[in-house]
Amino acid sequence: MAAFLPHYAVHYADAEHSLEEVTKGYRLALVYSLCLPPLSMRHLKRGNDNLLSEELAETLSTMGPEEESFALLLLHEYTEKSIEDLGSGALKGIDRARFVALEEANAAVPADRKMQFFIARLKHEIKYYGENGYEMSWWEESSRNHTITWFSTSGRRFGAENSTMKMNFLNPGHETFYELWRPHGSSKEKGFMGNHGPSKKTMYSRYAVIGWPAARGVKNALEFINEAAVSEMKTQKPIDTGAVGDILIKLQAELEKKKPNAKPISTEFFQALCEILVDAGDVAFVNEFFLKCFGKLCAHLQDKDAVVPVLTTMFRSLNWNEIGREVLESFGQLDHRTSLEIGVLVADGLDDGETKTALMHYGMEKAVQLSDGMASCSTKTAEILWKWVLGSDEPDALTTFAEKVTKSQPSSLDVATRVFVQCLDQIDTKGTKFAALAAIVEKRITWLKAQIQQLDKPFSWEMPDAEFSDNAQVQTFLRGTAQSMVTKDVHRFKKLQDAHNFVAKWMRAEQKSASYVMAASEEDGTAVVTITKTRAWFSARQKELLQYTTELEMLTTHFGEGAGASGDMELESAS
Incomplete structure (x- = not known):
């Protein structure tokens, strides 16, 4: 009889379970019925033969373009990570059913x-203070703050904004205001703090699906979400030029308010904005963007490497005569090196033409103003600019550039001389270009010979330029021939831990022109540190020697031994 008694089991989502073939025993049959509670879920009941999505479609069809937004609160709890990772795919249960119905109706x-839909996290914070005690009657409200964190339905996070946005909350469950918010709130209290009385902070937080007419998408997004406005505009053809102007005005105002540590501007926003400026077909918007927004926007851009490919694509579609002055003026708002690199790297991605030539000229003008001969620039930028100068048909380009670079420190000329060798087959060895290059090569060869003379020495424990600011006697040891020393008579430690701290400090510090290891120990109850030199410093110099020797051989092979002859007299003093 026991086999036929009723049994009960509970299965829930994500419960651990397995499927196994039953070959004998009894079958467990589950008999159940679904009933709607009298009031709280009556909204789920279909009142006629139409599907819910069909009913919603009828409702949406009656909404005009000037209708306000609506918000549908989600019943389940979600995390920002799940929304960012999955977007609307994170919705579950009744939340998912309602959202799918909205999408089907919208289609x-x-x-x-x-309609246009977003997912939003609504947070409402209320702060209280109490003067005389903790009883609720003594709490006084001090402030309220409402923020909305916006997400696209695909999960892209647009950021959090303080908001006074009025929302029409849908309430299909006919819940009271208390029932809508109370279960989603939490409070923290603090006691008396010196001269301040007790305080309390209450936070309410819920996720919602927010929708508004797509016809108002740009206007609403610009007002409430900022970055989303640009993404929305990309989908609208033709581009609303009035909205483009509004975006530039608001962007300029936002950039003026941004602090150095403010949330960075996304690469997607920058890219979408530049696409819209081109598609709008009004060069006045492009010039306004560069003059009033570009410099500050670059300072807050999430990925500054994105500037080059975005501008390269943008300039391919624009006439340089119409935008050139404004573009170069905006580059001038950036730091010297950044403006040089952007100009050269963008030009490198363009076909030959007026825009490429103008940007390369700009890069050359910036480069000759650098005191380090482009040593502070990336190797790629220096190579691109040198190759353009060497290949240019303009007779004065190389002369002007070479004269300036010749005055630079010879230690920074390695990129230039490497490019010379790569392009040598394009240069007449009897022409003025070769003579200009030979002067730079001569200076580099002289410097290389001096460096090789200093480095080409047999192994020794001497490290003549070693620095140790904490103790002159340790510095003397590092510069001498001994391999190790003990600090017993040089530096006294009160206890072993002090010696360990000393070791930790100096092993973390940069070892200037030296290489050594340290170990703390005790000798006859006295804490000491043993310092032992290593071969790392000498090995690094040998690597440098090989590098310089190889470069010298390359230059003398292509430019001849005589290139550095005039520098032989300075060999002993060169550094």
């Missing part, structure tokens, strides 16, 4: 009646 309405 069924005419284009001019379609």
